[in-house]
Amino acid sequence: MKEMITLDEYSLRNIIMILIWAEYSWEAYLSYRQCRKAISTDKVPDELSTVMSKEEFEKARLYSLAKLAFQSVKDTQSILLSSYVIYFGPLAVAWNYATNINPLSDGEVTISCIWLFLISLASAILDLPFAIYYIFVLEKKFGFNNQTAGFFIWDKIKEFIVSQIIMMIISSIVIIVIKNGGPYFFVWLWAIVCVISLILLTIYPSVIAPLFDKYTPLPEGELRTQIEKLASELKFPLTELYVVEGSKRSKHSNAYIYGFFKKRIVIFDTLLAKDDGTGCKNDEILAILSHELGHWSYNHITKNIIAMQLNLFLVFAVFSVMFKYPPLYQALGFYNIQPVLVGLFVVLTYVLKPYNTLLNFLMTCLSRRFEFQADDFAVKLKKADALERALLQLNKDNMGFPVNDKLFSAWHHSHPPLLERITVIRESSRKLN
Structure with a gap:
């Protein structure tokens, strides 16, 4: 029996590694395609020739390539870190440390909160060099960054504190519900997390957002x-x-x-x-807001929330089936204990990776559909010309590169590419008139 569990442990670990490296390879391939597209395109598209100069186009191209290179390095660091986590068990080491410094004699909730804080702190420290480079080197080079060092530091501190408070509260509730909710705890867990998420969405604009801006x-x-x-x-x-x-900020x-x-x-x-x-200009801002009001009119936000809640229910249901499976914990170095928060982390991050990847793609497709509908709403309000000018101005101001590899764009861009949006807006306006 022991040998079978050990085999299951190593098999699960290898399967997880295959999944994360497969996703990394796919993302690297897509980035290569987009990079090749940007390198080979040196002419302003005809649709933009009257509104985008050769110099502006070249600067946007270089900005796009710089962001692709940055993301490639960050993705490589992420895959190497994930491999280290899976093969060397630092999460279990952090758990043991959290247990030793736990001020209470027992209590999984307290240990889990300490563990989560340690993991979050380590993650924030590892991500800090990338954030500094992106904001103060890459963004500054292309004229976007307005942050001072002091503003950046204070912003990061506030972000970490707020995120920790929210995560600690939610994590504590999750652990209590899982351990006391009976065989159908996932139903109670889903209902409670649903309510919490709606509360956070409600208070964000008036309580959380003003802390940062x-x-x-x-x-x-x-x-x-x-x-x-x-x-x-x-x-x-x-x-x-x-x-x-x-x-x-920028x-x-x-x-x-x-x-x-x-x-x-x-x-x-x-x-x-x-x-x-x-x-x-004012009419262009009105066109942009007409687009946003299109999202409201078509209930896109509500539809996204419903999709998110259905996904949560499915995820929690899968977790309820798998969370007592010992190799799930052993694969990350937890041999004598099975903390529910660790189990949830493994299921969400690794076991459901193929599902999450597919879901992200489908949600991207849905988002693009919603964007076209919102554009059409603005067109019906006679805002077609102003919306087109606004999109061109936004692309110019944000230094967007208007030429995209179709596969890269389909996978990554939640908003349709500029040229595609303009083409559809013009066609919709023509039919309307």
């Missing part, structure tokens, strides 16, 4: 009047209209709609028109 009401004026009129015409229950000080721009009960529209200050030619 400054939100101020959009000043009275033509733009605010036009936005309020648009919301009124569409019967959108707008309660708050904010400008977020995104320029303290020059990238965006806008979004958020909230369940209190609907808010948030516009990045970098999206507003500037004297240097960046940003969007």
